[in-house]
Amino acid sequence: MSSVKAGLKIEVKRGTFTFRVKRYDPKTGDYRWSEYKVEVTNRQTVLDALLKIKSTQDATLAVRYSCRMGICGSCAMVINGVPRLACETKPFELGTDVITVEPLSNLKPIKDLVVDMDEFFEKHKSVKPWLIRRDEGEQFEKLDSYYVQTEEQLINYLEFAYCIKCGACYSACPMVFLNKNYLGPQALAAAYRWSADNRDEGYVLRLKVIDSDNGVWSCHYSGTCSKVCPKGVDPALAINLLKKSLLTGKPPAR
Amino acid sequence: MTEKLATKRNPPKWSLWLRGLDEWLLIFQKVSGAILAIYLIGHTLVISTALGFGHPSQLTWERVIGLIEGPKVVGVAHVGTIIEYLIALLVAIHGANGIRLILMQYFGLGLPKPERHTYPMIPSPRKSPQLVYKYLVIAVVIVFIILASYVAFVG
Ligand code: SF4
Ligand code: FES
Numbered sequence: 001m002s003s004v005k006a007g008l009k010i011e012v013k014r015g016t017f018t019f020r021v022k023r024y025d026p027k028t029g030d031y032r033w034s035e036y037k038v039e040v041t042n043r044q045t046v047l048d049a050l051l052k053i054k055s056t057q058d059a060t061l062a063v064r065y066s067c068r069m070g071i072c073g074s075c076a077m078v079i080n081g082v083p084r085l086a087c088e089t090k091p092f093e094l095g096t097d098v099i100t101v102e103p104l105s106n107l108k109p110i111k112d113l114v115v116d117m118d119e120f121f122e123k124h125k126s127v128k129p130w131l132i133r134r135d136e137g138e139q140f141e142k143l144d145s146y147y148v149q150t151e152e153q154l155i156n157y158l159e160f161a162y163c164i165k166c167g168a169c170y171s172a173c174p175m176v177f178l179n180k181n182y183l184g185p186q187a188l189a190a191a192y193r194w195s196a197d198n199r200d201e202g203y204v205l206r207l208k209v210i211d212s213d214n215g216v217w218s219c220h221y222s223g224t225c226s227k228v229c230p231k232g233v234d235p236a237l238a239i240n241l242l243k244k245s246l247l248t249g250k251p252p253a254r
Numbered sequence: 255m256t257e258k259l260a261t262k263r264n265p266p267k268w269s270l271w272l273r274g275l276d277e278w279l280l281i282f283q284k285v286s287g288a289i290l291a292i293y294l295i296g297h298t299l300v301i302s303t304a305l306g307f308g309h310p311s312q313l314t315w316e317r318v319i320g321l322i323e324g325p326k327v328v329g330v331a332h333v334g335t336i337i338e339y340l341i342a343l344l345v346a347i348h349g350a351n352g353i354r355l356i357l358m359q360y361f362g363l364g365l366p367k368p369e370r371h372t373y374p375m376i377p378s379p380r381k382s383p384q385l386v387y388k389y390l391v392i393a394v395v396i397v398f399i400i401l402a403s404y405v406a407f408v409g
Contacts, residue, residue: 024260024264026257026258026259026260027256027257029258029260078267081267081269081270082267082270083270102264102267103264104264105263105264105265105266105267106263106264106266107263107264108259108260108261108262108263108264109260109264110259110260115264116259116260155368155369155370156368157368158368158370159368159369159370159371160368171264172267172270174266174271174277174280177266180263196368220280220283220284221276221280221355221359222271222274222276222277222280223274223276223277223377223378223379224270224271224274224276224277226377226378226379227274227377227379227380228270229377232371232373232374232375232377234375234377234378236377236378236379237365237366237368237377237378240358240359240362240365240378241362241365241368243359243360244359244360244361244362244365247359247360248360248362
């Protein structure tokens with residue numbers, strides 16, 4: 001029995017695209033461009049195309065990916081000038097015959113399209129992105145009670161919990177470019193996500209990191225992070241809400 | 255040859271920042287802020303000199319201010335008028351946008367509440383309250399330009 005509805009036609013189109021790939025060579029420390037022509041269907045993604053290039057044209061092309069379905073956050077790269085997930089971007093929907101693919105900006109390259117995410121994860125870690133309880137015994141030993149949460153309380157932070165740590169926002173942020181130590185949109189969105197969780201009691205511990213020159217005050221609100229986020233996390237909103245909390249002295253609504 | 259880890263980050267995509275209103279407002283805000291700060295220092299120095307650093311006299315005032323004002327260029331406007339006109343424009347942009355940021359970030363006016371969203375989701379900078387703000391900033395600046403032009407070059 002087929003679950004496809006009767007009469008539903010799936011139209012498959014084919015087209016050949018030119019991929020201009022910016023590659024970093026760790027041996028020489030230089031960038032160079034490679035060009036590949038590859039045929040894809042309208043149901044395939046940029047990641048599919050890159051993997052096809054890798055298996056049929058150039059096995060040396062380095063790409064990082066894992067889930068191929070927009071969940072793991074490994075495949076973010078700059079496609080036609082905008083950071084996006086390669087596995088969620090279809091060549092047919094980009095509207096250009098030549099597609100440029102570059103590694104994420106604001107991060108150090110490792111090889112070709114693969115970037116070093118260490119500093120990004122370090123910054124994420126620095127905001128203590130986990131559930132903190134005032135009572136350490138309760139947090140680490142007495143794991144026998146449930147914390148109640150209502151639908152309204154969930155919605156206070158749910159939007160920011162969708163982050164898959166892909167780094168697209170970090171790569172798009174002009175302030176991360178200007179201030180190398182700025183925590184960046186992702187880490188601050190994570191700080192808000194945990195601080196706005198009614199089960200968490202760690203807001204004051206995070207303040208030292210959030211309320212600093214490299215924290216929210218490095219944000220000058222270009223909003224680019226929110227516009228490129230593939231998961232609709234809206235880090236700019238999180239940062240603005242954090243600023244509001246700091247300026248009014250009221251902790252995030254939870 | 256051995257492989258080594260890069261020490262420099264990948265360069266940014268400038269084009270990404272030159273196509274949105276938010277990004278342009280940020281650029282205007284920074285540039286106008288820097289120019290205004292420099293102007294403020296210059297302004298203080300010129301006026302202090304004109305006032306003879308605590309020993310005011312009609313003669314020094316007229317000589318210094320006359321020098322700064324320069325010759326007439328169009329209508330009633332001197333070179334100095336034009337400089338002041340441009341500075342006033344920067345003040346208008348910096349002020350209007352600054353008020354937008356204060357209202358939004360301090361009072362939270364125009365910030366949406368976090369919500370359970372569905373795809374495709376509209377990021378907060380593209381939601382209507384924030385768009386209204388941004389267009390208001392532009393409208394205020396345009397009205398200001400018209401008024402300032404009238405005062406500087408006609409009235
Ligand atoms: S906030 Fe969005 S763009 Fe940034 S890391 Fe998370 S999912 Fe990626
Ligand atoms: S491969 Fe997992 S998000 Fe693209």
